[in-house]
Amino acid sequence: MADKSSSNAYWKANIRIIQISLVIWFVCSFGMGIILRPMLKGINVGGADLGFWMAQNGSIYVFLVLIFGYAIVMNRLDRAHGVEE
Amino acid sequence: MDQFTLNLIFVGITFAIYIGIAIWARAGSTAEFYAAGQGVNPILNGMATGADWMSAASFISMAGIIALAPAGGYEQSAFLMGWTGGYVLLALLLAPYLRKFGKFTVPEFIGDRFYSGGARLLAVICLIVISITYVIGQMRGVGVTFSRFLEVSTDTGLYIGAAIVFAYAVFGGMKGITYTQVAQYVVLIIAYTVPAVFISLQLTGSALPQLGLIGDHSASGVAFLTKLDQVVTELGFKAYTSESANMLNMFLFTMSLMIGTAGLPHVIIRFFTVPKVADARSSAGWALVFIALLYTVAPAVGSMARLNLTTTMWPASAAGNALDGDALSYEARPDWMKTWQATGLMEFSPGYPLTDKPADVKIREGVVAALGANPAAVLHMTGADGVTKEIRAEGGDAAAIDAAIRAALGEGFKPRFLDRNGDGLVQYYNDKSEAMKATAASKGFAGNELSKVDNDIMVLANPEIAALPGWVIALVAAGALAAALSTAAGLLLAISSAISHDLIKGSINPNISEKGELLAARVSMGFAIVVATYLGLNPPGFAAQVVALAFGLAAATIFPVLMMGIFSKRINKQGAIVGMLFGLVFTAVYIFVYKGWFFIPGTNMLEDVAANYVFGISPLSIGAVGAVVNFVSAYVVSSMTKEPPQEVQELVESIRIPKGAGAATGH
Structure with a gap:
């Protein structure tokens, strides 16, 4: 097991990555898909607007990128701190 | 070959495969029964999770709900975002840490982390209410699909479905269920996407329904969504893409579905089956890949079926304006309308x-x-x-x-x-x-x-509306059954492990042998199937409304307590119990006020209409607020009481680090 200060640094880095990911998660689904939709009216996507497309399809693609991105970044972080299995 | 024989062949072959897998994957130990021996490849686990998660509601009903919603299709995007975005929360906030903890059930984590049998019991109760609610709908879906495609009564269909689930779930446990779900996933995704591809080609010339949705409508040359909006608004309906009438409610509904998804026990336990912490992270991603294959197609299926339905009813609308020509003559209605009219799902x-x-x-x-x-x-x-x-x-x-x-x-x-x-x-x-x-x-x-078009028709009749060959219809029948059976099996496992592991081993008889526990798990699984079958045969009148309660409870009790247990060392026993209780009571009371106390008809204090809702928040959306109540009350109570014991704080330290996860144990 890694020492205490190293595992604290690992946990802090993890929290930071989670925070950034959740901001993107929120902006792309609740933001662009719901709250900001009226503001994105001008951007046309195939007969409707960007907010509509984000709500029906786009946000799901962002979720996928986020989860795999998190898995890759965390695998690297695990190795850097020597806490991988 | 007639349609009935084709349906019989397709359903028969898929059932033979499920039974074959059950025989191959018998569980020999509790680790295999509860968590498939933690040896499942993350991609296969992702497929199994996809089948587990996508129920009869996702497969049969969701596209129709989106297509036919009076408020327009956009408002229903809450289902699309909510039922997928929850996996981001699972992957980032719960799955890796719960896998590292390395036990078999969700209540077990809650009991250990909050060093309290009471907290564990409370979690078991929430889990059983949530899972039973869900399983009723699945059993019903099995019965209904059988009766529509195989010309047996709904009840007979239900018995056949229950027998199949019994065969592979009781003997195979999580191991049998997981590998069967992989096969079921393959069946259900092919059944969903093949008709969608054909229809997208017919309407937009695009083989990918996701591109067809934002492509051009071949017959008129305008964008597909523009054409759909124009046709439905001409007939006085709300445009498919029209804005939400209540943004706050749509926001909270989406949030409730997301955190509810992340708090559903039968989904969480899927991540106990992979070998490593890193696999738990990627497995959530694979699960979402397989779920997204269906969910990104669903709005295309819904909107295209809506256009096809409308152009059938108003032939002139196929290329021009609906009202320029005559409506469909009743005598000349196509055969598929007669078929669905006979089932009562379409009525004139x-x-x-x-x-x-x-x-x-x-x-x-x-x-x-x-x-x-x-x-x-x-x-x-x-x-x-x-x-x-x-x-x-x-x-x-x-x-x-x-x-x-x-x-x-x-x-x-x-x-x-x-x-x-x-x-x-x-x-x-x-x-x-x-x-x-x-x-x-x-x-x-x-x-x-056209007095009735049931939501379910949009997916089930889709191949007939588009005049696709008979084998596609048979495939849809097999797919609908796969969706319902796979979810039912996952739920039954969550119920049986809560009973045998958390109740029997956890509190009634802690010294039970592994063999005894395995037997107890199988007996409680059999018992759960009998209860689910009974409730499927005699569905309580409130079955549809209880789904709100299931998501509300998962969002307001299980998700917050798991997240706090991982991310805070300060939240203690008192905080967790008060948080769960407040979240539970707040959410349940808000639902009961509009739906009736314990869903007894006539006991609701306010009529269940938007005008009566507090800030327009419907009972379906209250789970997100209940979660906030849980978080705040747990924090306040914990800061006023003693901090958790040292060994619990060390437990939290250890689950945050992937190293040393090893095999899970039951002790």
């Missing part, structure tokens, strides 16, 4: 129910009024051998019309088509729209004559 007459229920009395009065209001109006009734009878007002008063219809019902005739303006055509439009009234009057319409 509101019927004539004879009970004294206020809703039924209103339907009867509506029919009598329609006949009385227009001398040309006709009610077509059909008896045995296809004999028809036409009922008109013919100067008679309301009582005479009522007596005539009752007499015909007595002779075995059934109302089939209420032709409100007597032109023999079926006018399908929104007769409640003010803007439509003048047009309708000038065209001589006397009201909407």
